[in-house]
Amino acid sequence: MLEISIFSILALFMLGGSIAMLVNKQTLFSAFGFLVAMIGLAGMFALLDSRFLALAQIMVSVGAVVVLSMLTILTINAKEENLPHEPNKYKWIAFASLLVLPITLLIYKSTSALYASFATMQTINSKVVGKLLFSEWVLPFEIVSILLLSAMVGAIVIARKDVVQTQGEES
Amino acid sequence: MTPELFFLLSSVLFSIGLVGLVARRNLFVLYMSIELMLSSVNLLLATFSKVFGDASGSVIALLMIAVIAAEAALFLALIIHMYRSSRTIDSDTFDRLKGQIND
Numbered sequence: 001m002l003e004i005s006i007f008s009i010l011a012l013f014m015l016g017g018s019i020a021m022l023v024n025k026q027t028l029f030s031a032f033g034f035l036v037a038m039i040g041l042a043g044m045f046a047l048l049d050s051r052f053l054a055l056a057q058i059m060v061s062v063g064a065v066v067v068l069s070m071l072t073i074l075t076i077n078a079k080e081e082n083l084p085h086e087p088n089k090y091k092w093i094a095f096a097s098l099l100v101l102p103i104t105l106l107i108y109k110s111t112s113a114l115y116a117s118f119a120t121m122q123t124i125n126s127k128v129v130g131k132l133l134f135s136e137w138v139l140p141f142e143i144v145s146i147l148l149l150s151a152m153v154g155a156i157v158i159a160r161k162d163v164v165q166t167q168g169e170e171s
Numbered sequence: 172m173t174p175e176l177f178f179l180l181s182s183v184l185f186s187i188g189l190v191g192l193v194a195r196r197n198l199f200v201l202y203m204s205i206e207l208m209l210s211s212v213n214l215l216l217a218t219f220s221k222v223f224g225d226a227s228g229s230v231i232a233l234l235m236i237a238v239i240a241a242e243a244a245l246f247l248a249l250i251i252h253m254y255r256s257s258r259t260i261d262s263d264t265f266d267r268l269k270g271q272i273n274d
Contacts, residue, residue, distance in 0.1 A: 003172045011180050018187045018207055027199045027260075034203045037184075041210055048177070048217045050229045053236075057213075060236050065206070065243040072247045073199060076254050084196040084261035092194040099193070100186045107182040111215070112175045119224030128226045129233065137230050144237045151241035159248035161255075 006047060013040035022093065025083065027073050035066045049123040177218040184211035198253070198260045202246045209239050 013036055020033030038061045045054035086092075122128075133141055184207060191204030213232045220228025254260055 007172070007176060011176075014180065014184065015187075018184060021200065021203055021207070022187060022191045022195070027197060030197075030200055030203060034206070037207065038210065041214060044177075044180075044214055045217050045232075048221045050217050050220060050232070053217060053229050053232055056233055056236055060240055061206075061210070065240055068243060069199065069202065069247060072251065076251070076260070078254075078260055082259055084259070084263070086196055089194070093190060096190040096193040097186075100189050103189070104182045104186040107185065108179055111178040111182070115174060115222045118172065118174060118221050121221070121224035124220065124226045124229045129229055132226055132230045133233070136227070137234070140234050144234050148237060148241050151244050155244040155248035158245070159251045 003047065006043075010040045010043045010047065013037070014044070023090075025086075025089075027078065027083070028070065031066065031070050031073055034069075035062065038062050038066055049121070051123055052126040052129045053124070055126075174218055174222050177214065181211045181215045181218065184208075184214070196262045198250050198262050201262060202243075202250065205246075206239060206243065209235065209242070 017033040017036030017038075017040065021030045021037065022033075024030045024033065038057070042054045042057040042062065045057055188204040188206075188208035188211065191200055191207070195201060195204070213235050216228045216232040216235070220226060220232070250260065253265060257264060
């Protein structure tokens with residue numbers, strides 16, 4: 001009973017945050033809705049006994065990604081006339097919802113037909129995750145580290161100042 | 172507590188992200204919709220990890236979080252570059268790859 005109520009509150013947070021992200025015109029309010037959804041997702045991970053995953057979600061998604069996107073939004077500081085002009089936004093959203101509804105039902109039916117109950121297990125703490133990460137999943141771990149390095153280099157190169165002006169010359 | 176609720180929540184979140192990707196034109200909203208879709212897949216992975224009683228799902232979700240962080244850095248750098256070159260965050264203005272249509 002307690003789990004159901006915690007789940008309902010967190011699901012309300014996540015759905016409300018993501019719908020607020022979807023319909024707001026101002027970009028910063030969308031980012032706040034996204035922040036609420038990410039914090040709710042961390043609570044969901046804690047509810048699913050994945051403690052280390054909840055911690056990583058808080059640290060990486062909330063602490064780094066959302067804060068970085070908010071900083072970018074505030075740095076760009078787009079004025080009202082620079083925002084995209086979307087006169088019939090709600091019509092588009094309703095149309096796209098109708099279009100996407102069969103996909104939702106397909107995902108839900110195909111996943112929920114598989115397994116009907118949780119297995120009884122220990123909580124997944126950092127000891128279990130660390131042992132798995134360095135024995136069975138060590139190759140994806142290394143690939144992810146290379147991916148992060150190349151993404152860092154790529155982000156620096158793309159966001160550099162003279163990339164727009166010196167298209168013809170050598171930089 | 173059954174897994175169906177988590178499956179339902181995950182599919183609904185994925186669909187909200189897909190709707191945002193189709194219906195909106197603000198570049199930041201597109202970016203956050205993609206992040207929402209990836210995060211709903213993360214929720215599905217954590218649910219399966221508990222259903223099977225196996226911690227490998229959590230490990231995959233952890234690697235996915237790193238991929239999400241890399242994607243965020245690249246997408247935000249791309250948005251800054253696009254805003255610097257054309258002073259707007261409307262995704263309909265970036266159509267240079269379409270080329271000229273002569274009829």
